[in-house]
Amino acid sequence: MTQTWVQIAYLASAVLFIVGLKNLSSPRTAPRGNGIAAIGMLVAVVATLVSAGVLDWEWMLAGVIVGSGLGTLAARRVKMTAMPEMVALLNGFGGAASALVAAAVLEDHVAKGVPPVDVVAIATVLGTLIGAVTFTGSLVAFAKLAERMPTAPITYPGQQVVNALIALGITVLCVILAVDPLQLDLYWGLMAAALVLGVLVVIPIGGADMPVVIALLNSYSGLAACATGFVLGNSGLVISGSLVGASGIILSKIMCDAMNRSLANVLFGAFGSAPAASAASSGPQGTVKGYTPEDAAVIFSNASSCIVVPGYGMAVAQAQHAVRDLGDLLEAKGIRVRFAIHPVAGRMPGHMNVLLAEANVPYDRLVEMDEINPEFPATDVALVIGANDVVNPSARSEEGSPIYGMPILDVDRAQHVFVIKRSMNPGFAGVQNPLFFNDNTMMIFGDAKSVVLQLVEAIKAY
Amino acid sequence: MLDDPAVALTILVLSLFVGMEVISKVPPLLHTPLMSGSNAISGITIVGALIAVATPGPVISTVFGFLAIVFATINVVGGFLVTDRMLGMFKRDKGSS
Secondary structure, rough: HHHHHHHHHHHHHHHHHHHHHHHOOOOOOHHHHHHHHHHHHHHHHHHHHHHHOOOOHHHHHHHHHHHHHHHHHHHHHOHHHHHHHHHHHHHHHHHHHHHHHHHHHHHHHHHHHHOOOOHHHHHHHHHHHHHHHHHHHHHHHHHHHEEEEEEEEOOOOOOOHHHHHOOOOEEEHHHHHHHHOOOOOHHHHHHHHHHHHHHHHHOOOOHHHHHHHHHHHHHHEEEHHHHHHHHHHHHHHHHHHHHHHHHHHHHHOOOOOOOOOOOHHHHHOOOOOHHHHHHOOOOOOOOOOOOOOOHHHHHHHOOOOOEEEEEEHHHHOOHHHHHHHHHHHHHHHHEEEEEEEEEEEEOOOOOHHHHHHHHOHHHHEEEEHHHHHHHHHHHOEEEOOOHHHHHHHHHHHHHOOOOOOOOOOOOOOOEEEEEEEEOOOOOOOOOOOOOHOOEEEEEOOOOOOHHHHHHHHHHHOO | OOOOOOHHHHHHHHHHHHHHHHHOOOOOHHHHHHHHHHHHHHOOOOHHHHHHHHHHOHHHHHHHHHHHHHHHHHHHHHHHHHHHHOOOOOOOOOOOO
16 A cells, blocks of 8 residues: 555545544433544554554564553443543553653664654653653552542642752753753653652542543643554654544633632642632521432422422432332322433533432433523422532522632522532542521431432332 | 644644534533543544554564553543443433423
């Protein structure tokens, strides 16, 4: 196959990726879109193999077999609640692959004593840097999400200074290597520093902010692939890498907006330590009355509409199937049931939708925040399960609150609000929630799953 | 291939715009599959890994290339399969049309 044909094949695969992503705009066409993108990948791989010839095919075959086996196993086994960990890990592997390709190309140039041209030298350095940071950063994000290390921000005195010094050192190494790339000692020094930097920039970020971090690392893994495209002079990699880069940037922005925080604040803020603790002690006080599922059943007997607001607490309690049963029961009683999904519900963008889809909740009952908010005043019952900060009305009204300005679900405007909660402990942001003290709010304390099961029994018995 | 860096840069900038356009049309409902799916696409670096192994050179380059193939293939295969598994769970209400 001539070079022109290979390039056309890469173009075809890039087009297939774009068409595939376009099909993700609706859940009906999405499975097809994913398939189209997979075919695009196959086209790119086959074109590469054909043009590269059969040299060292044993290595290629072995690599592909090992990778496919591990990938298939992981994709089949992973639990839907663990999807953020899975994506973090896959991001990291993508970054590692890009850094390794850059290293392989440079070692090749050094062995032959031929320096790469300027643009390739710069791309090699950047590919190594972004790839290595993505790799270790994703591993830390994985460990935090899987709770294999403390999820709280890890901070120490002089942290910003240390990070800044490493970043400065990396910048100097990058410039030297871009000018004269054939210095392997410096190159591996850069690799090591980038690997360390990846760890250091993610450890001060708290578990609650990991959705932003994964989205950002997703973007980096794309940009690393892009840099690899420049290293190899391959337009296919440049196009595909930048598509992913754009995707990660958009998702990071959506997540930041949903928390009303800037990206800089998420990355460098070490949120949730000192200011939030003081806020927890102030805020509304008062007595909260606990109600029983039987009390709730009485209200439900007169209701005609219900909006369920699920939070990650629901998934932690593995209550999504019980919630689906409750929804079905209410529907059977003629009550309209919908689910209000806050953009940061769950632990990664869109996570809550996947968890409910797994529990067979039809996706047309899952409604986005902006669409459902005007509907709360005309709704009889809002049922909050394991959510807290995303339904806190002080985000609307209290200017001093740490979560002021964050978009929330207006559950307090519904006729009746049930809140199923384990205890009165504040949420991630450490802020007390005035919703719990409202006259139209009924708190039902207990584990989400057992309370929902009791609620189902109580409604059946009523 | 891309001998002129300006051409590659042009491609990069234009594809970023295409990416922004296409991705912003994906509803929040599907943001998790979007992440795992685009993740699989970033495994395109497998092409680079295959080329690195295929290019005659020192053993160390082949070893790095091999490792890159393993990582990238996990990314590609795992990403597309898990996305397919997730998307298969999204069902419409039987009652509505």
